[in-house]
Amino acid sequence: MTPPLFRVRRLRKEFAGNAVLRDVDAEIRRGEILGLIGENGAGKSTFMKILSGIYEPTSGTLELEGRPIAFDSPSDARRAGVSIVPQEFNLAKDLSVEENVFLGAELLKLRRVLDRTGMRVRTAQLLAELGANVSPQDRIEGLSAAQKQLVEVCKALAFDASLLILDEPTTMLTRREIDRLFALMRSLKARGMALVYVSHKLAEVKAICDRVMVLKDGELVREAPIAEIEPPEMARCMVGRELREIFPPKRKAVGPVVLEVRGLSSPGAFTDVSFTVREGEILGFAGLVGAGRTQIAEALMGLRPSSGVVRVGGKEARARDAKQAVRQGFGYLSEDRQGSGVLTGFGIAENMTLVSLRDYASLPFVIDRDKEVAKARTWRDRFGIKASNLAAPLESLSGGNQQKVFLAKTLDPGPRVVMVDEPTRGVDVAAKQEIYRFLAELAAKGAAVVLISSELEEIIGMCDRVVVMREGRIVGELEGNHVEEREIMYMATGLRTGANA
Amino acid sequence: MNAALSFLQRVDKERYAAFVALAILTVVSALLSPFFLQWQNLLNIIRQVSYTGIIALGMTFVIVSGGIDLSVGSMAAFVGCLAILVLNGSFEAGWPEGTAVAAAVACAMFAGLACGLANGLLVTKGKIAPFIVTLGTMALFRSLSLYMANAGEFRSASSLFGELGSSAPLGIPLPAFILVGLAAALAFIFGRTRYGRYTRAVGSNSRVALYSAIDVDTTRLAAYTVTGAMVGVSSVLISMRFNSVGSSTLGVNYELDAIAAVIIGGTSMSGGRGTVWGTVVGAITLGVINNMLNMVGISPYLQGTVKGLVIIGAVFIQRQRQ
Numbered sequence: 005m006t007p008p009l010f011r012v013r014r015l016r017k018e019f020a021g022n023a024v025l026r027d028v029d030a031e032i033r034r035g036e037i038l039g040l041i042g043e044n045g046a047g048k049s050t051f052m053k054i055l056s057g058i059y060e061p062t063s064g065t066l067e068l069e070g071r072p073i074a075f076d077s078p079s080d081a082r083r084a085g086v087s088i089v090p091q092e093f094n095l096a097k098d099l100s101v102e103e104n105v106f107l108g109a110e111l112l113k114l115r116r117v118l119d120r121t122g123m124r125v126r127t128a129q130l131l132a133e134l135g136a137n138v139s140p141q142d143r144i145e146g147l148s149a150a151q152k153q154l155v156e157v158c159k160a161l162a163f164d165a166s167l168l169i170l171d172e173p174t175t176m177l178t179r180r181e182i183d184r185l186f187a188l189m190r191s192l193k194a195r196g197m198a199l200v201y202v203s204h205k206l207a208e209v210k211a212i213c214d215r216v217m218v219l220k221d222g223e224l225v226r227e228a229p230i231a232e233i234e235p236p237e238m239a240r241c242m243v244g245r246e247l248r249e250i251f252p253p254k255r256k257a258v259g260p261v262v263l264e265v266r267g268l269s270s271p272g273a274f275t276d277v278s279f280t281v282r283e284g285e286i287l288g289f290a291g292l293v294g295a296g297r298t299q300i301a302e303a304l305m306g307l308r309p310s311s312g313v314v315r316v317g318g319k320e321a322r323a324r325d326a327k328q329a330v331r332q333g334f335g336y337l338s339e340d341r342q343g344s345g346v347l348t349g350f351g352i353a354e355n356m357t358l359v360s361l362r363d364y365a366s367l368p369f370v371i372d373r374d375k376e377v378a379k380a381r382t383w384r385d386r387f388g389i390k391a392s393n394l395a396a397p398l399e400s401l402s403g404g405n406q407q408k409v410f411l412a413k414t415l416d417p418g419p420r421v422v423m424v425d426e427p428t429r430g431v432d433v434a435a436k437q438e439i440y441r442f443l444a445e446l447a448a449k450g451a452a453v454v455l456i457s458s459e460l461e462e463i464i465g466m467c468d469r470v471v472v473m474r475e476g477r478i479v480g481e482l483e484g485n486h487v488e489e490r491e492i493m494y495m496a497t498g499l500r501t502g503a504n505a
Numbered sequence: 506m507n508a509a510l511s512f513l514q515r516v517d518k519e520r521y522a523a524f525v526a527l528a529i530l531t532v533v534s535a536l537l538s539p540f541f542l543q544w545q546n547l548l549n550i551i552r553q554v555s556y557t558g559i560i561a562l563g564m565t566f567v568i569v570s571g572g573i574d575l576s577v578g579s580m581a582a583f584v585g586c587l588a589i590l591v592l593n594g595s596f597e598a599g600w601p602e603g604t605a606v607a608a609a610v611a612c613a614m615f616a617g618l619a620c621g622l623a624n625g626l627l628v629t630k631g632k633i634a635p636f637i638v639t640l641g642t643m644a645l646f647r648s649l650s651l652y653m654a655n656a657g658e659f660r661s662a663s664s665l666f667g668e669l670g671s672s673a674p675l676g677i678p679l680p681a682f683i684l685v686g687l688a689a690a691l692a693f694i695f696g697r698t699r700y701g702r703y704t705r706a707v708g709s710n711s712r713v714a715l716y717s718a719i720d721v722d723t724t725r726l727a728a729y730t731v732t733g734a735m736v737g738v739s740s741v742l743i744s745m746r747f748n749s750v751g752s753s754t755l756g757v758n759y760e761l762d763a764i765a766a767v768i769i770g771g772t773s774m775s776g777g778r779g780t781v782w783g784t785v786v787g788a789i790t791l792g793v794i795n796n797m798l799n800m801v802g803i804s805p806y807l808q809g810t811v812k813g814l815v816i817i818g819a820v821f822i823q824r825q826r827q
Contacts, residue, residue, distance in 0.1 A: 369698040
């Protein structure tokens with residue numbers, strides 16, 4: 005029997021004596037897609053970083069086709085045929101797509117001169133295979149998040165990889181793009197490549213993988229062929245509870261209308277958008293990436309010029325800037341935590357009070373620190389944020405806890421209309437469940453909640469009413485039992501329009 | 506002993522690095538020269554660093570907010586020229602000397618504030634990079650000063666003005682009092698008020714600040730305006746000291762010294778982090794270095810070399826820590 009492509013034996017990694025990976029044995033075979041799942045902090049990233057040469061293991065061995073091997077650097081691993089598509093983009097924004105794809109490993113002719121034609125042709129070919137609507141000469145800066153993701157995939161495929169690791173590749177992609185990526189993964193598999201697919205989306209793991217490995221607290225707790233394990237069991241292995249318990253029970257909102265939007269338009273983003281949100285309601289906004297959902301939230305927050313009518317509690321509330329929007333009762337949790345959400349250099353408490361700082365002024369301008377810390381403590385306790393010292397810098401927290409701090413920051417001014425944009429992006433299952441519970445509680449207390457999400461599971465699990473957008477317009481609205489995946493996708497992709505209720 | 510050690514481990518290293526460096530430097534200087542610790546020498550150092558130190562206080566706000574102000578030296582000359590013109594003008598118009606001096610001080614403050622406001626408006630409303638705006642105004646303010654004084658100097662007609670400049674209440678030079686007073690006030694604003702918090706937020710990530718309903722433009726504008734006001738104060742103090750203003754000499758290299766003090770004091774060049782007291786320590790450190798170089802007889806022409814190396818070294822250490 006031929007040895008597997010890759011085998012790791014008793015792989016262990018410690019940081020300052022702290023074991024994050026505990027003696028993991030695994031093999032990765034040719035022509036197979038291996039699903040790697042686990043909560044944040046379960047050791048998935050460490051495992052991948054060892055495979056791709058970023059970390060050296062504390063102990064344990066790696067074997068490539070039966071021969072022991074050690075990687076000194078990522079480029080070492082890349083030469084040996086291991087490529088990784090990282091979760092965070094690693095692209096030079098001022099360079100073109102083709103320059104990025106071959107960055108650090110440019111094709112040359114005459115030994116010194118860049119083979120630009122060669123690189124362009126190869127890039128164009130890869131992009132075509134991916135079905136990406138991107139030209140090799142486009143600059144990275146102008147691309148959408150989904151397009152950047154595809155460029156990352158191109159970059160990993162530009163060299164003859166025998167093992168391709170994909171770390172959460174679908175968080176930024178739309179349904180259609182995911183389908184394309186999956187088709188590509190299957191064709192790579194058919195060519196004999198080994199793939200490792202890391203994801204929080206268990207349904208996708210079920211759909212694409214041949215075998216699944218579950219990591220928990222650095223240990224391999226379950227390994228099974230995909231036919232033998234269902235998503236609920238995967239979730240149970242990861243955290244010890246069923247997936248369907250993740251969403252709190254829905255409740256139907258019967259309160260008065262809090263937010264009323266009539267004929268709102270913003271040039272270049274969305275046109276003639278009208279909707280209402282009731283007290284205690286969670287209204288879902290579904291649609292493909294780029295459909296204009298985020299832009300609506302930005303317009304309501306006064307971060308983008310708009311025209312039309314916006315009323316909160318019956319009063320005119322179209323805001324010129326974010327300060328005014330906050331005063332009128334809007335709160336916005338943006339989709340980009342690092343870029344527009346929280347300040348990594350700031351303390352935890354300082355982050356929580358950033359929007360509402362005015363409320364902590366004892367004299368007109370002087371901050372009452374005791375009051376601030378006391379409030380931060382109540383948020384910490386309410387959200388179960390794992391932080392002993394609230395003055396500690398935010399980057400000392402895990403992604404899920406940072407997201408909770410962001411949520412606390414958004415809610416601290418006590419908004420009546422809470423808009424959350426991809427609230428669970430990149431957080432683990434346990435934190436997700438908590439965030440869903442907080443949103444449900446928030447609605448139960450009378451806030452009007454707008455949930456913008458690309459995860460249909462989330463929209464369907466949380467919302468009783470869903471607005472579907474396509475190309476800057478609202479194309480339909482679903483309610484109650486009609487809120488289901490196929491219906492939403494038909495509308496979002498333009499196969500069907502209209503409302504039913 | 507153990508308690509002391511654990512205390513040392515607990516203190517925020519970044520915050521106190523500048524203090525520690527200054528303490529070591531002081532010990533070394535004292536060992537190198539018996540004159541260093543003499544009261545008169547120490548007062549001299551304090552006086553010398555006060556002028557750029559005051560400017561550096563404002564510069565701290567600008568740099569923490571993510572900007573830079575290169576125009577402070579030229580602005581000092583420009584503001585000084587205006588102040589002396591007002592002083593002499595009102596004195597000759599028959600105003601009492603005290604009133605004339607007060608008018609000059611008020612003029613310097615107001616002119617500095619206005620110049621800073623202009624810088625700030627160009628940066629925020631004009632959306633031009635701070636480096637470019639203040640490089641431009643640096644040339645502009647210097648040129649206007651030279652034109653006004655025909656490249657010469659303006660002498661003050663008031664002896665009171667000059668006396669104030671060399672006055673030393675309680676034996677401490679006047680500029681030192683003002684430096685400490687302003688530092689205390691600005692440290693309070695920086696650390697304890699909303700505006701200080703917003704300044705750090707804007708410098709840390711202006712997009713996050715914008716999304717957090719913070720008025721980013723006003724915050725940055727205020728930083729340049731505060732710096733302008735500090736330049737006004739500094740300029741009037743240095744004019745008093747010489748009882749004249751040299752249009753080509755006043756404020757030369759002040760931007761260098763002020764930025765150096767801020768950086769040595771531990772403020773991050775990329776914005777978001779820093780302290781006002783750190784800047785004071787940074788300014789004193791520069792003064793002590795110059796003083797030491799004088800005492801051990803190193804050519805004054807080489808002082809710039811040392812200063813340059815210290816600035817680069819401080820930023821290098823910052824990078825290593827990140």
